[in-house]
Amino acid sequence: MNNIAILGAGFSTSTLCYYLNEKDIKVFEKARGPGGRSSTRKVDDIGVFDHGLQYISPKDKNFSEFLKLNKSVKQWDGDFVEIDGKVSVLPPSEKLIGITGNNDFVKSNINLDQCHFKTRIERIEYQNDHWKLIDDSSNEYLAKKIILTLPQEQTNILIKDLDLKFEIKENFMKPCFTVMLALKESPIFKHSGYVIKNNKIISWCANESSKLRDLNNKDLTLLTLQTTEEYGFANFKRYRENKEYILNEILSEFLDIFKIDESEVIHKNVHGWLYAFSENQSSEVFWDDKKYIGITGDWFTGGRAENAWINAKLLSEKIDRS
Ligand SMILES: Cc1cc2nc3c(=O)[nH]c(=O)nc-3n(C[C@H](O)[C@H](O)[C@H](O)COP(=O)(O)OP(=O)(O)OC[C@H]3O[C@@H](n4cnc5c(N)ncnc54)[C@H](O)[C@@H]3O)c2cc1C
Structure with missing residues (x-):
């Protein structure tokens, strides 16, 4: 069992991999490689x-400084x-x-050995103290914590039956x-x-x-x-x-x-x-410190890479504190 499973291999996940204090991470991505909407x-x-x-x-000074440190x-x-x-x-x-x-930034922080590409996660289930992920070929994976970085509609589909204190809004x-x-x-x-x-x-x-x-x-x-x-x-x-x-x-x-x-x-x-x-929905990224599930993405605050970075960094701080 991995400590953290992250769904999606885009800008948000790249940021999480950089900031999270946890290195036992597995990334699940439906595409052939990393990038998501930052694709080449x-x-x-x-x-x-x-x-x-x-x-x-x-626009954000910290994001600007962070990018300038990145050699790619x-x-x-x-x-x-x-x-x-x-x-x-x-x-x-x-x-x-x-x-x-433009996928260089994403690639620079994600370790490819941590990734399962061409793996679409179709269902996630909470099982008392860990998560079970089921992919489109019915393979199962276990993780103590799970983070979703998918676009809004794809997130809604995966969490709709989970009984989380997260307000599901229309895509x-x-x-x-x-x-x-x-x-x-x-x-x-x-x-x-x-x-x-x-x-x-x-x-x-x-x-x-x-x-x-x-x-x-x-x-x-x-x-x-x-x-x-x-x-x-x-x-x-x-x-x-x-x-x-x-x-x-x-x-x-x-x-x-x-x-x-x-x-x-x-x-x-x-x-x-x-x-x-997406427009700015002025929502805050989600972390459940009992079930250990997090949700982030650019769409919480508007569809730009900077928002993906700000929100993923915020989530990594919440996770590290819990
Ligand atoms: C055409 C276009 C132009 C843009 N131009 C700009 C710009 O100029 N400047 C700017 O700042 N931003 C721009 N953006 C927005 C920017 O690309 C995004 O803000 C950023 O890439 C979002 O990153 P993310 O990691 O949050 O989401 P994503 O990059 O969408 O990553 C989510 C990943 O989840 C994967 N996924 C989805 N469902 C599943 C599943 N069930 N199982 C496994 N994997 C799954 C997807 O394949 C994807 O790789 C543009 C976007 C587009 C589409």
Whole structure:
């Protein structure tokens, strides 16, 4: 039996692994590797796309200092502009990214030997003084303490029958899509990031090539597009039925905005995030010091990595005190 089982291998878990005084930890993650929504897609001969978290702009002084101690983080340089009929340069602000990809930060604190990947936990049961976890292949694991770092809806599903003093609120997390594109090297994209205003489909375009990562093919221009929440909401069902349709609809809008011919596109892919962002719900992270179950995540206070860090740090302090 492990001392602590943590569900999810994203930014929250990375923070917990760093701060918890306990090292006998097992991490259970449904995906193939660590990252969660701070994820990076590598495409052979093309390069690296941050198709989840785009960058970190730390507001909290402690978070900022913490990030600067992390050797896997660097500044994302260049101009960031807003497109709203005309192009205007935005005021400069600190933007931090991973040196090789935005999952670098998560990877830097999670020991891979502690992880069970491709393991979706489907049920958890309290058994007097410990927890039983059951995965999607009916394997069972035991742990004295358990921490959930999953998006809100996935947390709600696992805890609904547990009789905890935790208020289950309706899921407020919103979907979006990201499109990963490689174009023949294009002189049009001289800025690092583009905020697209007043467009029903696309809200943001990141110039991945401007991140200057070693794996990026220098003969190509790599871009990641992010859609509006409204488009995500309206189209998630369709995405599940016909991914290609959604990809081509977003692509066609992009080509129109930037006046580019489709023949310039040499790689395209889309990823749908069902639980991408949340508003600040002003909730406090949960720790039950009798049953030893904790719940955290960015969504308690708003869908940003900084909130994932603040909340996970807070939970680790509660656990260490109990
Ligand atoms: C497209 C996009 C762009 C973003 N841009 C920014 C940005 O620019 N700046 C910023 O600060 N934040 C941004 N964010 C938000 C940021 O990514 C999150 O705040 C942060 O990654 C949350 O980390 P987490 O560990 O709390 O949750 P997650 O990263 O969601 O980790 C939860 C993990 O749990 C796993 N999981 C779920 N259910 C189960 C289960 N039953 N069993 C096992 N594992 C399970 C999931 O696979 C996931 O890996 C963005 C998010 C998205 C989607």
